[in-house]
Amino acid sequence: MSTSKLDRESPDKISRILSLYTKLRDGRCIHAAEEAACHNVTIRSIQRDIKDIQEFLQYRQDEELEPLAYTVVYDRRQKGYVLKNIEAVTFSNSEILAICKILLDSRAFTKPEMTAMLDKLVTNCVAAENQDIIRELIKNEAFHYIEPHHKTVFIDKLWTIGQAIKNHQCIEITYKRSKDKKFVTRKLQPAAIMFSEYYFYLTAFIDDKDLQQHFDVINDSFPTIYRVDRIASLTVLPETFRVLYADRFQEGEFRKRVQFMYGGRLKRIRFIYTGPDVEAILDRLPTAIIEKKDGKAYTISAEVFGDGINMWLRSQGKNIQLLNE
Known part of the structure; x- marks a missing residue:
């Protein structure tokens, strides 16, 4: 909201907006319903106040009156409006360049997938005047990019598995084993998605007591590891499993202790x-x-x-x- 617009507003509204702005600058979360009741106005009035504050912050940014750029956003977790530093929630040119280099070095995806991801990153996260510079810095490596030999497009499986993990749903997979190239079917309780040495892996607990009797470690408390690109088919089952907080699988701790994604004792x-x-x-x-x-x-x-x-x-x-x- 510009200063000329502020001059035309009623004293009550000006006082209300200043109160909201002060709370936001203090790092507090603004809940529209609570503020509406406090100021004896409608929720829509508070939402308009928030919009005015957003316009005011944009004006300050355009006129370069603030050393840092701020905006007001709705935080779904807190269910209210909070003040965010724009520079803290967007990538810098250096960060995008680093991410592009890490992606290329991962060699995790097919060449068409990798090319598309890099283009989306640069187009959506880099200012127009700097996009050509970023593209020039990754051009040669992107041109000579060598895709994995499996040539499998599996990225949608990652999201499907991730949703099953979040919802504690069992999954059934058809998997191509590396030792004999045979396809096997497994019913699993998915625990985590991990990445290591060019490949994405699913860590999961086998939900089959008879099958577990053939394992090297009976009643193993740690998961079995599957390469995602070797999953030929994946079905999310309606059956769910319970995970106690104290017994939850911590992939960070597991990852510290596993090399080349080989399981075992x-x-x-x-x-x-x-x-x-x-x-x-x-x-x-x-x-x-x-x-x-x-x-x-x-x-x-x-x-x-x-x-x-x-x-x-x-x-x-x-x-x-x-x-x-």
């Missing part, structure tokens, strides 16, 4: 590292702890799931001496 490994960059080891193994440093030799321990860690240990050659498991 939880175990602790210890080794001596004599390579050039111990930080790379700590980044690769988030649960790693340096127990002792002796010159250039580091004694390190870490908690991991399964045997996937063995692949990585072998790849380090003479830089790692395994002490025990």
Whole structure:
């Protein structure tokens, strides 16, 4: 709302708008019904006041009268209006460039999918005058992008699985196993979607007691891992399952301890590292702890799931001496 418009408003409305604006600047949430009752006006009047405040903030931004750009938005979680820093809720050019580079390096999608995603990111999140610069910086890498060999379009499955996880619904999948290329059917309780080393994975608990008897770990409290691109068919079932808060699966903690997305028993490994960059080891193994440093030799321990860690240990050659498991 411009200052000239403010001059024409009644004293009551001006006082009401200033009250709302002060609350917003103080970080409070404005609930239209409560404010309407407080000021003895209609909810529509409060909504018009909010619109006037939005116009005023836009005017301040256009005239460059504010060091930071703000707007009023409706927060669905709080069910009210809050003041937001526009710069905090939009991506900077540097952030979009970083996201594009990470996407390209992931090699997670087919080339048409990747091209479309990059174009949407740049078109919708970068100011028009900077779009050509971003496109130029990613052009060569995008042109030489190598899509995964499976060439499978699966992105819609991620959303379907995500909804099943949120609603605690069982799913049934037809899955192509890697060891013998045979298709198997599984009824699952989906727990999480994860990404690692070019692929998206579904972590889920098998909802079949007879099948579980053939597992290496009977009554395993940790999920089985499935590559999403190998899921040939996916059906969300009406059947639901209960998840107690105390027993909920925490993918963040699981991800720290799993290497190359191989499941298995939880175990602790210890080794001596004599390579050039111990930080790379700590980044690769988030649960790693340096127990002792002796010159250039580091004694390190870490908690991991399964045997996937063995692949990585072998790849380090003479830089790692395994002490025990």
